[in-house]
Amino acid sequence: PLQTPLLVGLVLVGSPGPARAQSPEILERAVDALRLIRDWRVEDARPVVTKLLEDAPDDPLTNAVVGQLDLHLGDYEGAVERLEAARAGGAPPTFLFDYDAAFKARDATRGYEEVVTDHFVIRYPPGKDALLVPFAEEALEAARAKIGALLGWTPEERVVVEIYPTAKTLAAVSALTPKDIETSGTIALCRWNRLMLTSPRAVVFGYAWRDTLAHELAHLIIGGASHDTVPIWLHEGLAKFSETAWRAEPGLGVSVDQQTRLRNAAKKGELIPFEAMHPSMAKLPSQEAASLAFTEVFTFIEYLVAQKGWPAIRETLRRMAEGASDADALGAVFGEPLPKLEKRWRRSLRRRPIRKTTGLGVVKGDRKLVIKDRAESPDDELHGLNAVARRHARAADLLFARRRLVAAQRELEKAFDESRSPLVSAKLATLALANDDLEKAEQAARRSIDAMPELAGPNVTLAEILLRRGKKEEMAVPLGRAIDINPFDPRIHELTLAAVGTEGRPEVRERARRALALSGAQSRAPGGDDLGRGARVRVEGLPFSRVYLIRGGRRFATRQVTPTSTLELRPGPWTIELQTPDGPVVREEVRIEASEDVRVVRIASETPRRTSSSP
Numbered sequence: 001p002l003q004t005p006l007l008v009g010l011v012l013v014g015s016p017g018p019a020r021a022q023s024p025e026i027l028e029r030a031v032d033a034l035r036l037i038r039d040w041r042v043e044d045a046r047p048v049v050t051k052l053l054e055d056a057p058d059d060p061l062t063n064a065v066v067g068q069l070d071l072h073l074g075d076y077e078g079a080v081e082r083l084e085a086a087r088a089g090g091a092p093p094t095f096l097f098d099y100d101a102a103f104k105a106r107d108a109t110r111g112y113e114e115v116v117t118d119h120f121v122i123r124y125p126p127g128k129d130a131l132l133v134p135f136a137e138e139a140l141e142a143a144r145a146k147i148g149a150l151l152g153w154t155p156e157e158r159v160v161v162e163i164y165p166t167a168k169t170l171a172a173v174s175a176l177t178p179k180d181i182e183t184s185g186t187i188a189l190c191r192w193n194r195l196m197l198t199s200p201r202a203v204v205f206g207y208a209w210r211d212t213l214a215h216e217l218a219h220l221i222i223g224g225a226s227h228d229t230v231p232i233w234l235h236e237g238l239a240k241f242s243e244t245a246w247r248a249e250p251g252l253g254v255s256v257d258q259q260t261r262l263r264n265a266a267k268k269g270e271l272i273p274f275e276a277m278h279p280s281m282a283k284l285p286s287q288e289a290a291s292l293a294f295t296e297v298f299t300f301i302e303y304l305v306a307q308k309g310w311p312a313i314r315e316t317l318r319r320m321a322e323g324a325s326d327a328d329a330l331g332a333v334f335g336e337p338l339p340k341l342e343k344r345w346r347r348s349l350r351r352r353p354i355r356k357t358t359g360l361g362v363v364k365g366d367r368k369l370v371i372k373d374r375a376e377s378p379d380d381e382l383h384g385l386n387a388v389a390r391r392h393a394r395a396a397d398l399l400f401a402r403r404r405l406v407a408a409q410r411e412l413e414k415a416f417d418e419s420r421s422p423l424v425s426a427k428l429a430t431l432a433l434a435n436d437d438l439e440k441a442e443q444a445a446r447r448s449i450d451a452m453p454e455l456a457g458p459n460v461t462l463a464e465i466l467l468r469r470g471k472k473e474e475m476a477v478p479l480g481r482a483i484d485i486n487p488f489d490p491r492i493h494e495l496t497l498a499a500v501g502t503e504g505r506p507e508v509r510e511r512a513r514r515a516l517a518l519s520g521a522q523s524r525a526p527g528g529d530d531l532g533r534g535a536r537v538r539v540e541g542l543p544f545s546r547v548y549l550i551r552g553g554r555r556f557a558t559r560q561v562t563p564t565s566t567l568e569l570r571p572g573p574w575t576i577e578l579q580t581p582d583g584p585v586v587r588e589e590v591r592i593e594a595s596e597d598v599r600v601v602r603i604a605s606e607t608p609r610r611t612s613s614s615p
Contacts, residue, residue, distance in 0.1 A: 001184075001186050001188070001189060001190075001219075001236065001280055001281045001282050023056070023059070026052070026055075026056050026059055026061055026062070027061060029048065029051070029052055030052065030061040030062065030064065030065050030095070032048060033045050033048045033049050033052065033065040033068075033069070034064075034065055034068060034095065036048060037065070037068050037069060037072055038228065039227040039228045039229075040193070040220070040223035040224050040227065040228040041224070041227060042069070042072050042073070042157070042193050043155065043156050043157055045065075045069060046069065046157075046543070046544050046581060049062075049065050049066055049069050049543070049544075050543040050544070052065060052066075053066060053543055053563075058089075059089075060085070060086045060087075060088075060089030060090050060091035061086070061091055061095060063082045063083070063085045063086035063089060063091065064082070064083065064086035064091040064095035064096060065095070066078075066082045067079045067080075067081075067082030067083035067085075067086060067102065068083075068095075068098060069544065070082060070102075070561060071098055071101065071102045071105070071192055072192050072193035072194075073160070073193070073544060073546075073561050074121060074123075074160035074162075074194060074559065074561075075559065075560045075561045075564075076102055076105045076106035076109065076559070077106060077559070077560055077564075077565045078560050078561060078563075078564060078565045079098075079102035079105075079106070080102045080103055080106050080565075081565040083096055083098075083099050083102055087099065098192070101173075101192065104172055104173050105173050105192075107172075108164070108169055108172050108173045109123060109162060109173075109526075109559075110526060111125075111126070111526025112124060112125055112126075112162070112526055112559070113125075113126055113130065113526075113557070114557035114559060115133050115137075116158065116546070116557075116579065117137045117140075117141070117158075118141065119140070119141060119144055119155070119158055119159065120137065120140050120141075120158055120159050120160075120161050121158050121159070121160045121161065121546070122136055122137065122140075122161045122163070123160065123161065123162045123163065123559070124162070124163040124199075125163075125164075125165050125526050126526055127521055128201065128488060128518055128519070128521050129163050129165065129199050129201070130518050130521075131487060131488060131514075131515045131518040131519060131521075132163055132199065132200075132209075132487065134511050134514075134515075135210065135483055135487055136161065136163070136210070136213060139210040139213050139214055139246050139247070140159075140161065140213060140214075140217060142214075142246040142247065143213070143214035143217045143218070143243075143245070143246035144217060144221075146245040146246055147214065147217065147218050147221055147242045147243075147245050147246065148221055150242055150245060150250065150310050150313070150314075151218070151221050151222060151225050151238070151242070151310075151313065151314060151317060152225055152314035152317065152318070153221055153224045153225035153317075154221065154224075155220065155221070155224060156582075157581055158546075158579075159193070159194065159195065159217070159220060160193070160194040160195070161194065161195045161197065161213070162194060162195070162196050162197065163197050163198075163199055164196065164197065164198050164199065164202075165199055165201070165202060166198065166199075166202045166372070166373070166374065167181045167182075167187055167198045167202055167203075167371045167372075168373075169198075170186075170187065170188070170189065170196060170198050173196065174189050174191065174196065176189070176282055180282050180283060181282070181371060182371055183284075183285065183286060183287070184281065184282045184283070184284055184286070184287060184290045185287040185290060185368065185369040185371075186281070186282040186290075187202075187203060187207065187212065187369065187371070188212045188213070188215070188216050189216065189282075190216040190217075190219035190220050190223075193220070195213060195216040195217060195220065196216070197209065197212060197213055197216065198371075200485065200486045200487070200488070201372075201486075201488055202371065202372050203369055203370065203371060203372065204369075204370035204371075204372060205370075205454070205455055205456065205457075205485070205486065206454075206456055206485040206486025206488075207369055207454065207485065207486075208362040208363070208454060208484055208485060209484070209485070210246075210247070210483075210484045211243050211244060211246075211247075211253065211362065211484070212243075214242075214243045214244070214245070214246045215239045215240065215243040216239075218238065218239035218242045218243060219235060219239050222235055222238050222239065222317070223235075225314075225317040225318075225321065226317045226320045226321050227320075227321045229320040229321065229323075229326075230317070230320060230326065231274075231278070231326050232277050232278050232279065232280065232281070233274035233275075233277045233278070233297050234297070234326055236277065236281055236293075236294060236297050237296075237297030237298060237300050237301040238301055238313070240253055240254075240294050240297060240298040240301070241253065241298050241301040241302060241305070247484075250305075251298075251302055251305075252363070253298060253363065254294070254295050254298050254299075254363065255363040256354055256355075256356060258291055258292075258294075258295045259295065259352075259354045259355065260354060261291070261292060261295070262292065262295045262296065262299065262349060263349060263350065263352065263354070265292060266346060266349035266350050267350055271292075271296055271346065271349075272284075272289065272292055272293045272296060274296075274297070274342075276293075277293050277297070281293055281294065287368050287369065288368075299345070299349065299352065300342070300345050301313075303344075303345045303348060304330075304334065304341075307334060308333070308334060312333050312334065315333050316329045316330055316333045317329075319332060319333065326338070362453055362454050362481055362484045362485055363453060363454065385415070385419050385421055385423070385424070386418070386419060388418050389415045389416075389418040389419035389421065389424065390415075392411045392412070392414040392415035392418065393411070393412060393415040393424060393427070395408075395411045396408040396409070396411035396412040396415065396427075396431070399411060400431065405431065405434055405435050406435060408431055409428065409431045409432055409435055409437070409440075412424060412427055412428045412431055413428065415428075416428055416444075422447070422448040422451035422452040422455065422458075423448075423452075423455070425444045425445075425447045425448035425451070425458070426444070426445070426448040426455060426457045426458040426461070428440075428444040429441045429442075429444035429445035429448060429458055429461045429462070429465075430457070430461050432444060433461060433464060433465060433468075438465055438468060438469060441461065441465050442462065442465045444458075445458040445459075445461045445462040445465060446458075446462065449462065449478075449481075453481070454485055455485070456481070456482040456485040456486040456489060456492075457482075457489070459478035459479070459481045459482040459485075460478070460479070460482045460489055460491050460492055460495065462478040463475045463478045463479045463482070463492075463495045463499075464491070464495055466478070467495060467498055467499065472498075472499045472501075475495065475499045476499070479492055479495060479496055479499070487515065488519055489519070490516055490519040490520065492515075493512040493513070493515040493516040493519065494516060496508065496512040497509060497512050497513070497516070500512070534568075534569070534570055534571045534594040535568070535569050535570070535571050535592045535593060535594050535595055535599065536566050536567070536568055536569075536595070536596075536597070536598045536599065537566070537567045537568075537569055537592060537598070537599050537600075537601055538563060538564050538565070538566055538567070538598055538599070538600050538601070539558075539560075539562055539563070539564045539567065539576060539578075539600075539601050539603065540562055540563045540564075540600060540601070540602045540603070541562045541578045541580075541586065541602065541603035541604070541605055542562065542578065542580050542581070542583075542586075542605040543561075543562055543563065544561045544562060544581055545561060545562045545578040545579055545580045545581060545586070545605075546560075546561055546578070546579040547560050547561065547562060547564055547576065547577070547578060547579075548576075548577040548578075548579070549567075549569070549574055549575070549576060549577070550574065550575035550576075550577060550587075551570075551572070551573070551574050551575070555577075562578065562603075566598055569592050570592070571592050571593055571594045572591065572592060573589065573590075573591050573592075574589075574590055574591075574592055575587055575588070575589055575590075576588050576590055576601060576603055578603050578605065580605060583605070586603055586604075586605050588601075588603050588604075
């Protein structure tokens, strides 16, 4: 889901800091910068804020807007320092609306590791979640290209993506409460120009995390294309409908059950009004209500695309970016008022054909998400079974432990006959495979996948069955589905290596080897980069360049942008690397001396700056 801050009423009111007369020119430019940031136009805001830094570096309004931009670029230390300085200097509260958010983000992500790709900065806690990075990059790059083409806009600068170990961390860095997350099943957000994702380790049986990443990136693209003028219902509809474009085509993101529930709700007059989806889908009263709402807005976009195609969607967003309301833009593009469009769509739901999704990949929303308190908690493989089925399944576990595999398989068959549970069928597939009963194993695995395609386990089992049957070319589909749900199962990567062989693509082999090593890694609490102490340094250069430090062959992510807050370094030689916003990487060798004073290191750059006009 998307979270957007309330529109900032830029009216100067009382300030907790000392009174200060503001220059009308600086005030106007600071207001322009905040409006650009608010409207998801971070790339346009950067040159405006850069000019403020040049002309009024110590003004509290400059500190306020630099702090806001630092937050949106993922430099939380810098954001906190600047916003605190702005507050102390008398900046009005209307310029400090994200003050608390900067503190929360800094504290929650302190010590996270970071990988920079062509278009993204991916952060994660040290340990197992590093396994997600290459798979996340693959989905993000594809989503950026394909969803950007559909909607007519792509971000020029790198987008920060943060992966959190638990849903509690997501709650800590957002406006959501743990109850909101549990009630709605929300496990990812797009806000503050960053994508915020809960690790699939934190959800029982995992979830469609790569489609979720694409969904959140779609929100960022929608916001950029429209200057954040799209209402929640339309935002969610566009994101939901386009989220599968990265791996196949748009419009594959709802299950048969969701489509059936939508048709029934339409016939009974129980659809959720679009306006009830404000301010966020995460605030709806249940996961069932959220699922229905997403299916509604999904099919509304499906209806619009069927009418006039994606060019009409792009034209609608363009008109909204220029100031038209959603009703005016849709009315102008589609040739009839929004209420009439909505009425026609509602009538169409009663006869809309149910599209089967089996074989099309993972579908979000097929099952109620169960959030773990701790990511390392084991999944309950017998979740939802009645007492009789559970008794047979437990008996099978005991027999399996005694290596009585045939008897164990018979008990699991009884458990399945009693429950018809896809979870039991998944266990049965594993046990039949252990008995070398490939026919029953494949039958049980496919039955489980058909019933619950969002389970990783039976997909992995199916891949192993295909390997044993010499069908290596068919393994890619179930292995891909397993990665899309929960890539922490080491069998996925063992089977990938077996399928690729020694002559296969080297990048796939290397990724599988690394993932296999990380799948057994111990997660650990973030402890920082341990850059050392003895010297305090600030780095300046082309404003809002990302700063990295290299020493002894190791590269450290400071997670800051220029001009940085204070960095504490060990004395000695360092290489300072700047990833400039619009140009090449700049490196400079420096020698740091121990000192109680803060040393300012200025890195020169000949990179030309973009120019931008204020609105």
